[in-house]
Amino acid sequence: MTSSTSAAPLAHLEGVHVELGGRDVLCHVDARVERASLTAIAGPNGAGKSTLLEVIAGTRAPSSGAVRLTTDAVGFVPQRAAVSELLPVTVRDVVTVGAWGRLGAWRRLDAVARDAVDDVLDRLALTDLQRRPFAELSGGQRQRALLAQGLARRADLLLLDEPTTALDADSGRRIRDAVASEIRRGAAVVCVTHDEGIIAGADHVIRLEAGRVVDAVRPAGGPSRSHSS
Ligand SMILES: Nc1ncnc2c1ncn2[C@@H]1O[C@H](COP(=O)(O)OP(=O)(O)OP(=O)(O)O)[C@@H](O)[C@H]1O
Structure with missing residues (x-):
């Protein structure tokens, strides 16, 4: 979120209010998400x-207020994505779904798209796991595969819900590097996180408490992504 009034943010929220089960879960949230930026959404459990x-992803309609996106290329990696245990899909299949999101469902992938899937698998250390059934993966491995699916989308707006929670240090570093690389190519990344490293490196932090924005700031010192490759 920013006080900037520059034209055409990728996402613009005005007075967003969400009521669930008779409770106000979000109250009058305003936010702008600009290209080539990292926005962290922080705050305690249950804050909204x-x-x-x-x-922002469009999977939940606000009770009132406006949400405007200026792109259709949105990648959303929820905290708990549903991939059925019963589906005989491999890790590579799961990641390839992200590329279909860009090309159109069930299109045959061209060499460029296959290379992009290979690149994402490599960046998230999934190459050796790519032929394994998704259902056989550990929780952290699944999380990485679903993030890889989001990256394969090559979205303009990438929405990540706690991408580094429950990951080991190396996996967390890979995710942070992948996020930095998305931003370098011009994507906006919005990330729900408790990870102080991500928050410190964000261009903007939206801090929520009980559904209200209590702080929407650029962290002191600004982004610190220079360590990322
Ligand atoms: N379907 C629902 N009906 C009623 N209340 C709901 C529903 N879904 C979520 N809530 C409530 O909305 C509030 C915000 O939930 P949300 O999952 O957005 O919080 P969060 O900040 O992401 O929390 P966490 O850090 O624990 O993931 C919580 O108090 C939660 O209990």
Whole structure:
């Protein structure tokens, strides 16, 4: 979120209010998400962070207020994505779904798209796991595969819900590097997180408490992504 009034943010929220089960879960949230930026959504459990991300993703309609996106190329990696245990899909299949999101469902992938899937698998250390059934993966491995699916989308607006939670240090570093690389190519990344490293490196932080924005700031010192490759 920013006080900037520059033209055409990728996402613009005005007075967003969400009521669930008779409770105000989000109250009058304003936000602008600009290209080539990292926005962190922070705050305690139950503050409304995931709900805000869902509103931006369009999977949850606000009770009132406006949400405007200027792109259709949106990648959304929820905290708990549903991939059926019963589906005989491999890790590579799961990641390839992200590329279909860009090309159109069930299109045959061209060499460029296959290379992009290979690149994402490599960046998230999934190459050796790519032929494994998704259902056989550990929780952290699944999380990485679903993030890889989001990256394969090559979205303009990438929405991540707690991408580094429950990951080991190396996996967390890979995710942070992948996020930095998305931003370098011009994407906007909005990330619900408790990860102080991501928050410190964000261009903007939306801090929620009990559904209200209590702080919307650029962290002191600004982004610190220079360590990322
Ligand atoms: N379907 C629902 N009906 C009623 N209340 C709901 C529903 N879904 C979420 N809530 C409530 O909305 C509030 C915000 O939930 P949300 O998942 O957005 O919080 P969060 O900040 O992402 O939390 P966490 O850090 O624990 O993931 C919580 O108090 C939650 O109990």
